[in-house]
Amino acid sequence: MPEHQEKSIVQSIERMSPSVYRLTLHAPLIAGEARPGQFAMVACGSTLDPLLRRPVSIHQCSADGRLQLVFKVVGRGTQLLSEIRAGQTLDLLGPLGRGFRLSPGPVALIGGGIGIAPLLFLAQSLMQTGQADGSCRVLLGAQSGEDLAPLAAGFETLGCDVELATDDGSLGRHGLITDLLPAHLPNLGKVYACGPHPMMAAVAALCASAQVDCEVSLEAHMACGLGACLGCAAPGADGRYKHVCKHGPVFKAAEVAWTTR
Amino acid sequence: MDNAMTIPSPPDLRVALGPLALANPVMTASGTFGYAAEFANLVHLNRLGGVVVKGISLEPRAGNPPPRIFETAAGMLNAIGLENVGVKRFISDKMPYLRTCGCRIVVNILGDSIDDYAALAGQLSAVAGIDALEVNISCPNVKNGGVAFGTAPEMAAAVTRAVKQETDLPVIVKLSPNVTDIVVMARAVAESGADALSLINTLIGMGIDARTRRPRLANVIGGLSGPAIKPVALRMVWQVASAVSIPIIGIGGIGTAEDAIEFLLAGATAVQVGTANFYNPGATEQIIDGIADYLRQQGESSVQAIIGGLRLGA
Numbered sequence: 001m002p003e004h005q006e007k008s009i010v011q012s013i014e015r016m017s018p019s020v021y022r023l024t025l026h027a028p029l030i031a032g033e034a035r036p037g038q039f040a041m042v043a044c045g046s047t048l049d050p051l052l053r054r055p056v057s058i059h060q061c062s063a064d065g066r067l068q069l070v071f072k073v074v075g076r077g078t079q080l081l082s083e084i085r086a087g088q089t090l091d092l093l094g095p096l097g098r099g100f101r102l103s104p105g106p107v108a109l110i111g112g113g114i115g116i117a118p119l120l121f122l123a124q125s126l127m128q129t130g131q132a133d134g135s136c137r138v139l140l141g142a143q144s145g146e147d148l149a150p151l152a153a154g155f156e157t158l159g160c161d162v163e164l165a166t167d168d169g170s171l172g173r174h175g176l177i178t179d180l181l182p183a184h185l186p187n188l189g190k191v192y193a194c195g196p197h198p199m200m201a202a203v204a205a206l207c208a209s210a211q212v213d214c215e216v217s218l219e220a221h222m223a224c225g226l227g228a229c230l231g232c233a234a235p236g237a238d239g240r241y242k243h244v245c246k247h248g249p250v251f252k253a254a255e256v257a258w259t260t261r
Numbered sequence: 262m263d264n265a266m267t268i269p270s271p272p273d274l275r276v277a278l279g280p281l282a283l284a285n286p287v288m289t290a291s292g293t294f295g296y297a298a299e300f301a302n303l304v305h306l307n308r309l310g311g312v313v314v315k316g317i318s319l320e321p322r323a324g325n326p327p328p329r330i331f332e333t334a335a336g337m338l339n340a341i342g343l344e345n346v347g348v349k350r351f352i353s354d355k356m357p358y359l360r361t362c363g364c365r366i367v368v369n370i371l372g373d374s375i376d377d378y379a380a381l382a383g384q385l386s387a388v389a390g391i392d393a394l395e396v397n398i399s400c401p402n403v404k405n406g407g408v409a410f411g412t413a414p415e416m417a418a419a420v421t422r423a424v425k426q427e428t429d430l431p432v433i434v435k436l437s438p439n440v441t442d443i444v445v446m447a448r449a450v451a452e453s454g455a456d457a458l459s460l461i462n463t464l465i466g467m468g469i470d471a472r473t474r475r476p477r478l479a480n481v482i483g484g485l486s487g488p489a490i491k492p493v494a495l496r497m498v499w500q501v502a503s504a505v506s507i508p509i510i511g512i513g514g515i516g517t518a519e520d521a522i523e524f525l526l527a528g529a530t531a532v533q534v535g536t537a538n539f540y541n542p543g544a545t546e547q548i549i550d551g552i553a554d555y556l557r558q559q560g561e562s563s564v565q566a567i568i569g570g571l572r573l574g575a
Contacts (some may be wrong), residue, residue, distance in 0.1 A: 003303060004303075005542055005543055041304075043540065043541075048335045048487075048488045048516070051332060051335055051336060051540055052332050052337060052539060093542065154420075184541055193422075205559060211503055221332075223301075223330050223337060223339075224293075224539040224544070226299045226300065227299045228293060228300070229293065229330065230324060230328075230329070230537055231330035232343050233326070233327045233329055233344070235326070241323060241324055249308070
């Protein structure tokens with residue numbers, strides 16, 4: 001599956017919540033080949049500062065060349081990206097990395113915050129291919145309802161069973177989304193997780209003790225996204241470094257050396 | 262026939278680094294282009310003057326813990342820690358693809374001792390498809406690594422002699438900028454038989470997160486690269502070109518044809534593109550095309566004509 005450097009055209013940019021934006025792009029080369037869990041390296045500005053592209057997971061894409069990216073403003077690069085407007089071009093590199101491996105049987109998707117973004121693409125693929133046997137449990141959490149509601153939209157219409165939790169209790173259950181997982185584990189064939197490191201570490205531990213397969217999507221600072229700079233190292237359970245861009249970003253949870261940080 | 266006569270012949274981009282002839286002066290810098298396969302879908306590898314592969318040591322190296330990189334103003338810091346597959350796996354796993362690239366293949370080597378460098382040179386000399394060796398005496402990241410070789414002229418000279426003794430391949434020595442006088446290092450290496458010099462490697466730097474009061478890199482210090490270092494690199498290339506007679510490969514913040522041309526004017530015979538491969542994978546081919554365009558605009562038939570062409574004085 002070849003990577004492309006593609007000058008995409010911005011069709012729209014929407015502010016989903018105070019710091020989260022959704023970009024809709026015309027990027028037929030990347031949209032035509034992207035798989036759930038893959039990402040793109042996005043050139044956020046047109047000058048040499050900030051210098052490096054930013055990795056952004058693929059939120060949705062369609063056969064007509066439409067590609068959606070959802071990102072959170074966390075620094076100068078993503079701030080610049082939030083200022084782009086419809087009609088402008090955006091230089092992308094993608095699709096990159098190893099995505100989720102779809103396997104048959106009942107599944108749960110568990111997402112936290114901006115980590116929810118790539119799970120919609122995964123849910124679409126699971127439901128469209130019938131892999132989930134019609135049983136796709138989706139557990140989504142964020143700090144507040146304002147953050148969570150726009151990211152959680154779209155799962156129910158796919159036929160997923162959605163449960164929500166927020167840190168402040170303003171939407172869904174008051175507490176951590178991981179608290180909702182144990183009740184479902186006995187009925188699951190596989191769990192897919194994307195979110196903050198502590199959330200994924202907790203999911204990995206729960207799945208390990210219930211002997212349920214689990215895949216996680218990791219995040220890392222990266223310079224190239226191509227496996228060349230070796231900057232995105234993450235410690236593996238085998239004591240060797242994995243490169244998030246190439247070996248991942250999606251890993252089997254058992255491959256990752258989980259830390260409590 | 263008439264048409265053919267009105268089309269000017271394309272400028273001659275060929276250059277020679279001593280015994281190493283290149284189709285054009287644009288190479289990739291070690292550690293920024295993997296083992297070339299990583300860029301196969303994005304770059305026409307057979308258009309490149311050469312690929313310098315990620316530095317190879319005798320034994321595999323795991324590299325440093327993360328975070329390994331940090332973006333700075335128009336640049337980046339890295340402390341990868343010389344992660345590599347080791348020479349055995351390089352030869353068995355990486356060389357088969359590299360042989361198919363259709364461009365010059367330069368293998369960057371690094372070691373902890375003179376014996377390491379000599380052993381690497383010996384082993385790699387027997388491998389088909391390698392066109393030259395680049396000796397990394399300057400990587401600042403590994404505490405017991407090459408840093409002493411790159412900052413002590415007599416040690417740099419000894420490594421150069423040891424490598425030359427073990428190989429008939431052209432030997433390029435890559436210089437560290439983290440020295441008081443790079444000309445002293447360049448002379449020591451040139452007098453020891455190096456066929457060419459490449460400079461500069463990264464400048465040692467550091468980043469701190471004020472909020473957490475912690476270093477930005479797990480290794481605390483790392484190498485600065487990217488556009489931010491170009492003026493320093495250009496100055497060093499010019500100084501070294503004025504002092505030694507062997508060819509020089511200019512490296513440091515090159516991202517456009519104009520950047521590359523500045524290095525050629527300063528006296529470099531070729532250039533290596535490094536960090537730009539990360540933010541613009543198409544950089545090398547754009548630079549090759551841009552140099553040809555520049556030569557046409559300047560009425561030059563060959564890139565040789567501009568090497569060292571810096572105009573000084575009134």
